[in-house]
Every structure is written in C-alpha cells, then in structure tokens.
Amino acid sequence: MRTYIIKRLLLMIPTLLGITIVTFAISHLAPGEVPIMAGDKTGRLRGRITKEQIERWRRLNDLDKPIHVQYWKWVKRLVRLDFGTSFKDGRPVIKKIAERLPITMTLSFTAMFLVYLIAVPLGVHSATHQYQLSDRISTFIIFVLYSLPSFWVAHMLLTYACGGEYLNLFPLAGVSSPDASEMGPLRWFLDRVWHLALPVLCYTYRSLAGLSRYARAGMLEVLRQDYIRTARAKGLAERVVIMKHAFRNSIIPIVTLLGGLLPALLSASVIVEQIFSIPGIGRLGFEAVLNRDYPVIMGFATIGATLTLFGILISDLLYAVVDPRISYESGKA
C-alpha cells in the first residue's frame, strides 16, 4: 500500500505540471489584448485609454516579457499559493475564490449526498426487481431526467415557479432573504433551504442516472455470485440476503465514482449558479471568462483541476480500504 501511495504521488507531479501548462496556455490564447478592452463590448473605453496606460499595465502584469519567463514567474508564485490579483478589482484571487467556495461546496455536497441517498436505493431496488414494472418505470423516469438539459430545466423553473406571470413559489435569485441576519437559526436554515432548493434540484437530477445504473449493475453482478446462493440456501430471509450480504459488496465500485463527480459538479455550477444568480465560484469563473480576468480564470482552473486530482486519488485509496481483496502491491497502476 505504501509503495502504491508513493508511486501515485510521484505520478501526480507531471500531471500537476501539465495542469499548469494547459491553464497557462489557455489564458494566453488571446495575446496582446488588454482584458478591460476585450470586456468592453460597448466600446466606451476604447477612446479613453491611452497607449501609455496600456503599456504600463502590460509591464505591471509581466505581459511584455517572453512567454516562458511569464510561465516560470507564475508557477513560482503558484507554489506559494499566490494566484495573483484580479484584473477587475485588484483583490487577491485566492481570497475571491475562498470567500465564494463555501456556497458552492454547500450546494455540491448537498447535491452529492442527495444523489447517493436517492440513486443507490433506487438502483438496488431495480436490481432486486429486475424487469418488473417498478424497475422499468424507475429506469424510464431516470432516463428522461438524464436527457433533460439542466440549463433548460433551470430556465423553466425560474420562469414558472419563481414569480413572474406564473407560480410564485421560490425566490428568484440569491442564497438568502435580505433580512436573513435577523433570523433565528431555525428560520435562517429554512430560508436557506427555500433559496437553494431549486439549484440543488438542478444539480441533482441528472447525476441520478449514472449512479443508479452503476448501483443496479453492481447489485446484479453480486446477486449472481455463489455466496448469495449459499446464503439463500441456508434459509436466510431475503431481506437479510439483500441488505447484509449483497448490498455491502455491491456498493464498493460506487465509491470510486465520488472522485469523478467533482469536475462534473464544478462544470454544472458554472451554468446553474449563473441562472439562479448564486454568488459561488461557478459564477465567479463565468464572470471571469466574460471579463477576461485571466488571474481568476487561471486560479479557478488550477484549483478545480488540482482538487479533482486529489479527489481521484482519495477515492482510489478508499477503494482499497473498503475492499480488502484489492491489493496494489502487484505493480499494477
């Protein structure tokens, strides 16, 4: 196990380097252009900014240096977790990301929790009732949900459930009511739930399909095993066979899916937070793209990718922990 961890950690170095190179390359795709000018769609600023100002700005941000020097300087700062300052308001990128991270994490983890809570029992039920009506219906519903574009669903929910001409069930935007600071803890919590219900719904419903499919397939696989037949043969109740013997073994592969969920949720946050006006990092990233705020874009991409890399490592290790049959000693990586 220890050699495996060391090997994995060593292999992460080139990957991390690759992540920084890709990030750096992307943000230098549109060279020579001053971001504030690019973000200036109306052309209001075009006449007002002088050549000298642009030059000074470029010097200040090292944009006049050769590209490899720029990259090296950026990486050196990265190691100290210094992602530079935002072009937009001059505040440190790491601070901007850190203050917006909690709300996105709240949304993501709630969604992840709900996905597992709903999808795993559903998959198990489908497997134990294979080809019966309830299996077919749940498979069909989940399938339809999977094919619904989340931005469309979000848009429709916003139109038909958040005021306007139709139903007025949920708030239109934001994470809490204006008077949230004066509420008691319980009311504050309920207010939060009320505000985040629709965004969480949009995060959750599409991921149900993948996970419940895995749960179903895993369960079917286990149910075919000999020891299940043995358990049934010695007269155990069906419920015990399913819950104690089959279920525990069938959830092992699902653990590894946790690592892959993170980039998907971050991607989803870019769209959903934009539509529901939630001040999370997805929205920060989207606005940074709109404004060509390179330091923020690079920060978002690097941090997102690095977190995912560690997420994958952790879920791989968890896999070994929960399933003692798996050993990484044989040199297979």
Add this chain to the structure above:
Amino acid sequence: MSREKLESAGAPPRRGRSYWAIVWRQFRRQTMAMGALVCIIGLFLVAIFAGCIANDRPIIMRYKGTLYVPAVRTTGSIAASDFKKIEADMDDGDWAVWPLVRYGPAENVLEDFLTPPSARHLLGTDHLGRDVLSRMVHGSRVSLSVGFVAVSIYLVIGVIFGSLAGYFRGWVDIVVSRFIEIIICFPSFFLILTLIAFLPQNIYIIMAVIGFTGWPGVARLIRGEFFKQREMEYVMAARGLGLGAGRIMFRHVLPNSVAPVLVSATFGVAGAILTESALSYLGFGVPEPTASWGRLLASSKEFVDFAWWLVLFPGLAIFATITSYNLVGEALRDAIDPRLRQ
C-alpha cells in the same frame, strides 16, 4: 413439420452470423430504440433539407418562362429579390413550389414580433419577428453537425492514444495516462467555455474544442480493451507471422475493441449537442444570425414572463434529440452485452 423447419433441416448448416449482424438483431428487438433511431434519421433529413422545408423562397419555380431553383441558388432576374413580390408578378404559365414553412430563418416579419403560435407562425415568432419553426428547422443543422463532427474528432484522437497506450504499455502508457488525467481533472464545461470565449466565434471552433477536450473517455476505454486483447492468441499469432505493430493494432485488435467505443460515442453525441446548446444559451455559441436551438432559448431570456413558446419548443427539440441518442446508446450497450443476449 412446418415448411420452414423442413427447409432448414434439409439445408446445409447455416454459416455463423457476423458479430454486427447479431448486434443488429439484438438492437432491432428494442422498439423504443428503433423509434429513436428513426427520429435521428428524420432529424438528419430535416437538417440536410432545411432549405427546402423552411425558406422565404420557393424550392423550384417557373418565372417568365425560365426555370429557377431559388432554394439552391438565385441567379439572373430573380437574384437578391423579394420572392413575395415576384409571386404577385407571375405570368399565366408560371408556377412555384413553396416549402412547408414559408419563412426564412433570418427573415424579419416586421408586423409579427413576439407573437404566440398561430396559423401564420405555427410555433410563434421571436423578438425580431423571425419564425420560430423556421429557425428551429435550420438550427437542427448546428446541433446535429456539432454532435457528429465533435465526436468524430475525439473518436480519432481517443482511438489513437488509447491504442498506443494499450498496445505498447510501459512508458507510452504512463505518458498517455498523464495526458488523460490532465484533461479529466479540468471541469470540462469551464474549459470549453474558456476556450470558446478566447477563440474566434464560429461553429468549427466549437466542434474542434469539444472534440479536443472529449477524447480521454474514449482513450481509456480503448486502452482497457487493448489490455485485454493483446494477451489473446490471435495477437500472438499475428506477431508470430511478423506483422508490424501498426497493422496488428489497427487491423486486428481495434475491430475487436470497437463495440464499447461505439456505445460511448453515441452517448457522446448527446453530450456534445448538450454542450453546444448550453454554450449558445450562455451566449458563446454560433454567432447571429445563424439559428441554433440554444440561441433561441437564450433569446427568450428577456421575455421569459410571457413568451413561453420561445422557452418550450427549442428546449423540447434539444430534449428529444438527446433522448433519441441516449436511447440508441442504451440499446446498443445492451445489444453488445453477451450476457443479455436472448
């Protein structure tokens, strides 16, 4: 004994069906998936003949004694003219065959803007007085071609990288696996969004960007299949015959590993269509005045409180297309799974 049985009893033993014939037979049993396949073919026909289904000019017409095909090209005396005027000006022997929808995708009908569905405009009009149905017919071109081309691009990249890693293993595998890991770690939609925002806005860039970011899944699948296949006897035999690595990889191993990739490609097309429409929805898609489903949805943003037809119909089109592809993918996955074979 029935006639059929007699015949098969007398006939020489039937030759084994080919792999794809078996898969096709399995696939055909699934009515939903067959329906979805028909839908997809229908959509492609709509996309190919969009100009003949919805246009502001006749498909074919005789005007002042000459035959024109205005839907394809406009020349001579009808070049760049208003066909509604021409129609009023027609002589006795002239005739014209009009498309089903008599509005062009970029045609502004000034007196009809933001009108709900009616007999004049079956699916209503947008804020610039353009017919929604016509725009949807033409928008299918964007969605279908982006889905198809983007996935083709990443299939090629994924197959090449995956085969190399799976066949040679060792340091080739380590390098390719790092590449896969790097791309997988990025939140893909954000990566695509950033690239699209920084590059010139056109449909080919969108196809290329989705293609170049989507290949790791395919590469991983192919790599895994190659790991399994390369230990088999036929590979050893091929090597024993002195065949080169390229020939073994692409002529012998690849055809045996391609089935799961086909499944993932079908889902991939659905994903690419979804990505394109999400990009268009956020304002980063194919530029105006080209019609696309996502852009139609985006144009409804300012009028959400009443213009339900701008929200509903393009969304349904995206949903139906994605569902069709997913259904086909699902059925294909079952069809190639020998455990489910009946």
